[in-house]
Amino acid sequence: MIKRTQNNQLRFAYLWMGIILALYIVLRIIPIITSFGMSFFNWDLINPKKKYVGFKNYSKLFNDDNFLISIKNTLIFSFFVVLVSLSISLPMACALQKDFKGKGLFQSIYFIPYVIAVVPAALAWKFIYDPTGGILNRIIQFFGGIPKGWLVNDKLALPSIMIMTIWQRIGYNLVIFTVGLGEIPKDYYEAAKVDGAGKLKTFFKITMPLLMPVTIYLVIMNTIEAFNIFTPVYVMTTGTQSAPASAVKVLVMDIYQNAFRFFKMGYASAESVCLFLIVLIVSLLQMLYFKKRDK
Amino acid sequence: MKMKTKQYIKNVTKYLILTLIAIIMFFPIYWMLACSLMTRQEVVLIPPHLYPHFPTLKNYLYLFSHNNFLRYMFNSIIVVVISTLLSVFTSVIAGYIFGKFEFKGKNAMFVMVLATTMVPFQTYMVPFYLMVRDMGLINTYTGIILPLIVTSFGIFFIRQNTSSIPDEYLDAARIDGAGEWYLFRKLIVPMMSSSISALTVFQFMFGWKFFIWPLIITDSPKKFTLEIGLQIFASQNPLDYQLQMAGAVLGMLPILIIFLIFRKRFIGGIALTGIK
Numbered sequence: 001m002i003k004r005t006q007n008n009q010l011r012f013a014y015l016w017m018g019i020i021l022a023l024y025i026v027l028r029i030i031p032i033i034t035s036f037g038m039s040f041f042n043w044d045l046i047n048p049k050k051k052y053v054g055f056k057n058y059s060k061l062f063n064d065d066n067f068l069i070s071i072k073n074t075l076i077f078s079f080f081v082v083l084v085s086l087s088i089s090l091p092m093a094c095a096l097q098k099d100f101k102g103k104g105l106f107q108s109i110y111f112i113p114y115v116i117a118v119v120p121a122a123l124a125w126k127f128i129y130d131p132t133g134g135i136l137n138r139i140i141q142f143f144g145g146i147p148k149g150w151l152v153n154d155k156l157a158l159p160s161i162m163i164m165t166i167w168q169r170i171g172y173n174l175v176i177f178t179v180g181l182g183e184i185p186k187d188y189y190e191a192a193k194v195d196g197a198g199k200l201k202t203f204f205k206i207t208m209p210l211l212m213p214v215t216i217y218l219v220i221m222n223t224i225e226a227f228n229i230f231t232p233v234y235v236m237t238t239g240t241q242s243a244p245a246s247a248v249k250v251l252v253m254d255i256y257q258n259a260f261r262f263f264k265m266g267y268a269s270a271e272s273v274c275l276f277l278i279v280l281i282v283s284l285l286q287m288l289y290f291k292k293r294d295k
Numbered sequence: 296m297k298m299k300t301k302q303y304i305k306n307v308t309k310y311l312i313l314t315l316i317a318i319i320m321f322f323p324i325y326w327m328l329a330c331s332l333m334t335r336q337e338v339v340l341i342p343p344h345l346y347p348h349f350p351t352l353k354n355y356l357y358l359f360s361h362n363n364f365l366r367y368m369f370n371s372i373i374v375v376v377i378s379t380l381l382s383v384f385t386s387v388i389a390g391y392i393f394g395k396f397e398f399k400g401k402n403a404m405f406v407m408v409l410a411t412t413m414v415p416f417q418t419y420m421v422p423f424y425l426m427v428r429d430m431g432l433i434n435t436y437t438g439i440i441l442p443l444i445v446t447s448f449g450i451f452f453i454r455q456n457t458s459s460i461p462d463e464y465l466d467a468a469r470i471d472g473a474g475e476w477y478l479f480r481k482l483i484v485p486m487m488s489s490s491i492s493a494l495t496v497f498q499f500m501f502g503w504k505f506f507i508w509p510l511i512i513t514d515s516p517k518k519f520t521l522e523i524g525l526q527i528f529a530s531q532n533p534l535d536y537q538l539q540m541a542g543a544v545l546g547m548l549p550i551l552i553i554f555l556i557f558r559k560r561f562i563g564g565i566a567l568t569g570i571k
Binding site: 008009010011012013014016017020021023024026027028029030031032034035038092095096100102104106107108109110111112113115116117118119120121123124125127128130132133135138139141142167170172175176178179214217224227228230231234235238239252255256259260265268269272273275276279280283 | 306309310312313316317320321323324326327330338339340341342343385388389392396398404407408411413414415417418419420421422423424425426441442444445447450469474475476479500503504506507510511521522525526529530533536539540542543544546547550551554555558561562565566569
């Protein structure tokens, strides 16, 4: 009897694990490995022959202005988006900690930008930023100010896209911070109150350290997300009155263009490997840093 | 009395600040809605009209009569619903097996799944495209859905949550003669309903926002998802902001409605997937 149920268990486990693992290998492992492999070849998608070039694609990358600019832009973009969106959402999460009338409503409104699809949101922002028809410039003009080319201007384009992304990330960060804050035992705060610690001191001495695991999680998730930014940039650089491509070129955009506009499959793969390594290094560094600081 | 006034002022300030932030956060969405009801002239007036003075549904009628928006919406719903169902199913069954079964090679397999959690799709989309192309799945629903049907995050998330199910439960049911599949359907799925619904929300939103892949894999309007169709429509009508905004509202509406109905479940689900 026991033997039979054990056999049944094993059969069930092997059957389903087999199916899912097979899917997993085909849909994840093989493409990831192929990405590394392809980065050593030159291939234009049409020619049946792939030419082996060794590390040439990589050495070319470091002389390619497009690639270097996109790395720089991606780094700037990620740094500010992560920093600003987290610094805004933490105090907001603190304000939403206690129960009060309308809390649910506020939470939902803050969450909506995160929920809606990216293309509609990006189109809405693109129109807000529009140099002539955009509401931002029309308000500025109405008050006698000088209208600015938010997306068209080299210096303003990237920050403008950052603002939109921060707007989308706040809802998510807020919810996760709220969970983290809710898990801090109330006794700590009462003890601090008894000791006469002020609000700010309580925040920095109790809330911040106890919130560290949640903060690490959010920093990593937001950073990875930011490094993979694509949709808003794509939407905002397409069409007239849009951002200059080089000012806002980010890494995934460059990969996309090299692969699917110029059909440089090997070269795009080498860029993909760089993205992979950057994401890996950033996550490892952040984990190490926070671990050290925790001790 | 003085304490009370102080508390009162504090509360009012808090409400004021929260409301101000809410207005700023909601403005782009409000503006999209407002402009979608304006005419082409009204949408760019100075001083701007902050609400439509002569609301019209002409933009929406134009979109439905001159464009494939209904088709795009249908495509999006098919893609998102099927990919969500499949990815939740594979995650629940694999997570359950990783959490509650012992067999050879289990740890090695789990490490493999875990190792790819942090690897973004963008890093292997090029080979993925070539693979799907070789399978002849360009411009097909299967092709669009393919990257979404397994998720290492989902498997990991469900595995972490199986620990709350006592092993004795499963053993007792087995002794009573329950088959493994029956056990899975009648015991595991109901017991894990909150994690499953959280994962469903997560995958649904992920699928809806997944833009880069359908952009690469489709070039026929018959298979465009709402996001792709909308982006292409906007680039073809760059100066018709009122039409763009009406399209954006259509692109936003399905998920917004679902969010408003399942508001608590959405926020709770995202919260749950964050804790791990």
